[in-house]
Amino acid sequence: VKKICILANSHIGAVTRGMTLLPEHNIEQINHHLDFYRYFDLQGNLYYENGLLKPKNGDVSYYLNHDFGKYHINLQEYDCVVSYGGRLMSNPDGWIQHVKDYVSGRYSSAVLRQSHIDDIQSNDAVKLLTDIANSQVYSGQIIILPSPVPNEQHWAFSSVQGSLPEYMDYIENIYKDFFSTTALSFSALPRELISGNGFAVNSQFKVDTEKDFMHLNDRGGAIVAKKLMNLLRDIS
């Protein structure tokens, strides 16, 4: 039995609920113990020191103590760390503006590519996981799974006309190239989530909350859960 540390934010809710929608064999084949650490901007509120993930503030400290009876997360207890969310791709302002910048024709491919890389490098989850990897204390696998991009019903997409069938390939290639030079394993968002426009989550996966264009419903969560299970199945 492998022990998996999952660092997440509110997006994990749909995933855990979605797990209940998966066929039995999807779960049964995963003979792992999963610890879900879920808190608002969790990755941005933790820092890494000597094999431990420690809270940056009292709120996260209280959360860890209240929900898990601990003051830090000892990564030595885990065979794998998975980060889900951490605003990687899910920042609505950033993602939507990236799409607009792409279609504007104002920027060179080199500038656009660099803007994505700078975005990745400034991401709190990436910084935290990089600290873990660079410490060479933790030897388990570190997987980064981005949270969903905004839903196609987001009002800000209304100014983006047409579809971009190549867009997710374009983005994934940038992310994969970047992470190929790190010790982190990047796993792309499941394509089943993406709308026909090529750059937003399909409206059928929108959570049933009027002004929430970011979170998935349980059916969308199940798609991510399936991806997560497949990833964890390969953990040796």
Add this chain to the structure above:
Amino acid sequence: MFDIDQLWDPKFRIEQTDKVATYGSCFAQHIGRALKARGFNWFVTEQPPVGLSAENQQRFNYGVFSARTGNIYTTSLLKQWLSWGLDTHASTTEVWTDGTRYYDPFRPVVEPSGFATENELERSRQTTISSFVKSVKEADVFVFTLGLTESWSNRVTETEYPMCPGTAAGEFRSEVDEFTNQSYQQVYDNLVESINLMRSVNPNLKVILTVSPVPLTATKSKQHVLVATMYSKSVLRAVAGALSTGYEYVDYFPSYEIINSPVYRGTFFEPNQRSVNHHGVQHVMQTFFNCMVAKFGAYKSTENAEIEAVKSADDILCEEELLANFNKDDQ
């Protein structure tokens, strides 16, 4: 010597809400930054994409001038940008390539590794031209730092390059590329035409001229670079003075004098005797704002000014610095 004041009697007050466009040679980059740091409305019309770090904005020439023109060293180059933007008949399609990447002859360093395709370059150039035009049409004040009299142009297409072909990009073609060391009259005429062009689309535009205090790195004039520098700066200074005297909406700010006057004993230069150090930059810009305040009254306080002021003078983008590398190779 740092107490010398009243070096400038500004003709008009720049309000903090006024849109101020800045272009010109390397030294012009300090003006935009200083305006922004002091809470003025530095009018940048060509914005970087979301996510691009400050370091890479600088690397790709965003936020260096109001639009991504790169350095505009000469008044003829300024007129060329204006004609591309405001004259529907004027245009250029010239592109340089090394076989794999494409370089804009008129902005040779804005993309450090060149453009991926010719089409990408052309779209980027048009974006810059339209951003440049927007800054001209909508600005309240246009600050232009005159940098050089020496220029390189294509005698076939009659277009001017900011750098000698083959330095920052491209290849030198002796049959095409032509050197000119512009006369007072050429510099004057091009600047008058430029200002007239700008005011034809923005009749209320005010202009502040400065002369870059940075000496030439190299010269093609067959004179010693020291002599060539003195010629160049003298012409530029005289033209700026003539326009400032002749036009009520044109002013001259003496950044050249502040850095180069003997009374300052070369204090404001780096050890290489060419680059202006951050004390010099700070002193020039402090003088600019002090004189404005002395004549027209105080502005509301600006907290970022000191932070910005201590930034090194090294982190400006100066294409002409590339020439220093050629010089090293020769030695």
